[in-house]
Amino acid sequence: MGNMWYSYVTNPDTAPDYKNPPTFDPLFGFPEGREERTICATREELDRAKVPLKKRDYCVDYYMKFLECRQKHFPRVWSYCHHQIHEWEHCQIEDTVLRVKEWEREKRLKERAKRKAKAESMEAME
């Protein structure tokens, strides 16, 4: 809550740009490194399944499983495939949570950079 107030009124200089990807090094602050996001499906598989570009995100494996189930059980899709649908939706939620975490990381790193710049300028004045 209060993100609009933060971004537009109190701290517009340190608010992350929500329309562009993060500006800082993604591995900064992770001494053990970070696990890379991958998908199992290849381009050819996605093209063969005619997955639209909008759905080719990091949850596309769950979507492919749902497509298989749907092809097998059509038209009783919900009766047989609601587990697959639920898993795909849960993956989308987790993806959104990751994006929110990235926003918060960008915000805190920007605040840190501002703090450091201010401290440096104070030292230079002294």
Added chain:
Amino acid sequence: MATFMKVCTVLAKHKKPLFCLRRSNLSTTSVLAAFWNKDWKPGPIPRTPEERAAAAKKYGLRPEDYNALADGDIGDYPDLPLVARSWRDPFEDYDLPGEKRNFGEPVHASADIIGADLWDPNADGRYTYGQMLLYCALTFFGFLTAFLVLSPYQYFPPEMPKQYPFNNLYLEKGGDPADEPEIKHYTFKAPQE
């Protein structure tokens, strides 16, 4: 027995017996003795005084009160004063109290829109036309001002843009394969060895 006789006498004095009630046909139109829908249709517009007198009698009006509508498609139907039902005396003894109407009384051509709980053409408006225009303009320009002032401050959920595999679908979106960027996306977990 004397008590019963007295009760009967008092009732007979204060109540009309059932067989004394008038059982006339309280129709909603003043055109009487109508059998089929063509009988309710108005006739042609009267031109001569004799035709006017006949039309006035047909609608239960005096000839000097009768004034046919000059134009329109309702023929010789009279042009009655547009008086709302709510302006009539509520304590008068009407034949049809619910409609405040007497038997055989001519009905206004627009009677369906001037009912007791409906539009009253004689009532004073709550707002003048100037006030109506002012409030309409205030509403419109208020919303317009809010739109113009708040346009730079768009609402957004606190999220970074969505991440896609294959370098954010660079080739799928029609990028040049020669200078394809390498974009890696990370979770927040440590890598599993």
